[in-house]
Amino acid sequence: MEKLQILLAVVLSLGTASAASLGVVQTEGGSVQGQNIPLGFFRSVDVFKGIPFAARPETFEKPKPHPGWDGILKATKFAKRCLQISMLQTSSFGSEDCLHLNIWVPHGRHVSSNLPVMIWLYGGGFMVGGSMGPNFLNNYLYSGQEIADRGNVIVVSVGYRVGVLGFLSTGDSQLPGNYGLWDQHAAIAWVNRNIRSFGGDPDSITIFGESAGGASVSFQTLSPHNKGLFKRAISQSGVAFCPWAMNRNPRKVAEQVAEKVGCPTDDRMVACLKSTDIETLTMAAPTVVQGNPDHPGVKNLLLSPVVDGDFLPDQPGNLFHNAADIDYLAGVNNMDGHLFTAQDIPSLGNKNQETPVEDVKRLLAAYTKEKGQAGLKVAFAEYSSNWGSTPSQDTIKKTAVDIGTDYIFLVPIQTAIYLHAANAISGRTYSYLLSEPSLMAGPGKPYYDWVGSDHADDLQYVFGKPFTTPKAYGDRQRDLSGYMIAYWTNFARTGDPNRGNLKVPVTWPELTSTRHQFLDINGKMNESSIGQEMRLRFVHLWTSTLPSLPSHGVTEAQ
Structure with missing residues (x-):
């Protein structure tokens, strides 16, 4: 027995000792050296943290190339995240010098070469967010290690400006906005130029993101500035058309910010804003108010991308020719709205409180405001059509x-x-729908047992948390995480989620103009996981029935 243990120890040490590593890598800015993490038998991952992809940005200016550095940059510590407001909106943290990226490169027996590359864009409503180090409770949500190791792909996460510094705009050439989108673009271009030195294939780049990151991915596919820089894209719970993803009246927000920081709102405004302290600017973001169905919180996310005539030369709906040769995978969580609706109607998430039908109507009225009473009537009739005469609280809350x-x-x-x-x-x-029940749902837990996949529930599965923190999850969640990593990395490798290095549980059909099929993803998948025309009645309601009603003379405040 002892001999066997010694032999095993020798074999294991050989495996880790001979794990491959890139060592010092040459980039356009200079040499970088990361850290090699052994993962097991002839498997390791090189991690590079905090490589600058652009210079420290100037306030309200596009990013510029990094001047480079002498010697070897020790890329072993995360950079600071971009300057942003705290979740409670009472303070700010982060740095303006935040245009850095992190890279995970997996190796087997030999140093990797020609691997597909996946670039992650974080969410946070264009107001907050970051992929630099722990997100909460020392848990680093966006570590690329599991995806890289399991899918044999390179994962890159990037920093981009958010809030006032990332998205303030006057709606004209004085302060065009979209600085955060330009940062993302600069990062994608840097990866395209430099990733070969890290063993990546610049002709096989996929960008992926969730929420505002998913919308960012969508904007990047629509911008003419990215021609040829990446081949595929994945949008999780966010696209350019989301009501919070674009501001149609940015000037109003710019004037509000100017007033808050004591700048005039006439032709001196932009010069004054540019000379204002960046922490003061960050804190002047419009406040996100919650808890009132008449004014849903999602309507307050006012610092977002704009049609600037440059990055986005036209309305998103007119730019899809730019994405004609990009493979696109996109989807939604079946209860993505739960997080937001429970904030707008506080009784919704409270198991001991009834939700009045009136509150549901008030929320719907806020969403259909431009169509007035007629819009509300049509929409409410559609949503309550299966209620019967005495709907249960579950039915009302679920609606x-x-x-x-x-x-x-x-x-x-x-x-x-x-x-x-x-x-x-x-x-x-x-197209996909994630329908895995929430881990927060059920008896003795905060959510009702009917709550499915809430907003951001997909992140833990895509980033392999059930493998890295096994005690917090069961086998079902590990299966699901394995499925999502398989579909996502196969797609990054071949443009087809079914074909690649990893086996998938169900063949995911392509969506075409004549066949609107989607995959219903959860921990227990089988042949019946293929769906058809996702919520078509309601898609029709919002995209055809409501828009065809006469407007009520109310223009959106946005």
Whole structure:
């Protein structure tokens, strides 16, 4: 027995000792050296943290190339995240010098070469977010290690400006906005130019992101500035059409910010804003108010991308020709709206409190405001059509969540998916619905047992948390995480989620203009996981029935 243990120890030490590593890598800015983490028998991952992809940005200016460095940059510590407001909106943290990226490169017996590359764009409503180090409770949500190791792909996460510094705009050339989108673009271009030195294939780059990151991915596919820089894209719970993803009246927000920081709102405004202290600017972001169904929180996310005539030369709906050769995979969580609707109608998430039908109507009225009473009547009739005469509290609460999910996420995402398929030349289109029940749902837990996949629930599975923190999850969640990593990395490798290095449980059909099929993803998948025309009645309601009603003379405050 002892001999066997010694032999095993020798074999293991050989395996880790001979794990491959890149060592010092040459980039356009200079040499970088990361850290090699052995993962087991002839398996390791090189991690590079905090490599600058652009210079420290100037306030309200596009990013510029990094001047480079002398000697070897020790890329072993995360950079600071971009300057942003705290979750409670009471303080700010981070740095303006935040245009850095992190890279995970997996190796087997030999140093990797020609691997597919996946670039991650984080969410946070364009207001907050970061992929630099722990997100909460010392848990680093966006570590690329599991995806890289299991899928044999290179994972890159990037920093981009958010909030006032990332998205303030006057709606004209004085302060065009979209600085955060330009940062993402600069990072994608840097990866395209430099990733070969890290063993990546610049002709096989996929960008992926969730929420505002998913919308960012969508904007990047639509911008003419990215021609040829990446081949595929994945949008999780966010696209350009989401009601929070674009500001149609940015000037109003710019004037509010100017007033808050004591700048005039006339032709001196922009010069004054540019000379204002960056922490003061960050704190002047419009406050996100919650807890009132008449003013849903999602309507307060006012610092977002704009049609600037440059990065986005036109309305998103007119730019899909730019994505015609990009493979696109996009989807939604079946209760993506739960998080937001439970904030707008506080009784919704409280198991001891009834939700009045009136509150559901008030929320719907806020979403259909431009169509007045007629819009509310049509929409409410559609959503309550299966209620019967005495709907249960579960039915009422679930309907409110459906309304939030449809309006904030599902319908805009379906619109983008259909438009991609309709304009595609060589690009393929794939659609999904994540329906895994929430881990927070059930007896003795905060959520009702009917709560499905809430907003951001997909992240833990895509990033392999059930493998890295096994005690917090069961086998079902590990299966699901394995499925998602398989579909996502196969797609990054071949443009087809079914073909690649990893086996998948169900063949995911392509969505075409004539066949609107989608995959229902959860921990127990089988042949019946293929769906058809996702929530078509409600997609039709929001994209056709309501828009055809006469407007009520109310223009959106946005």
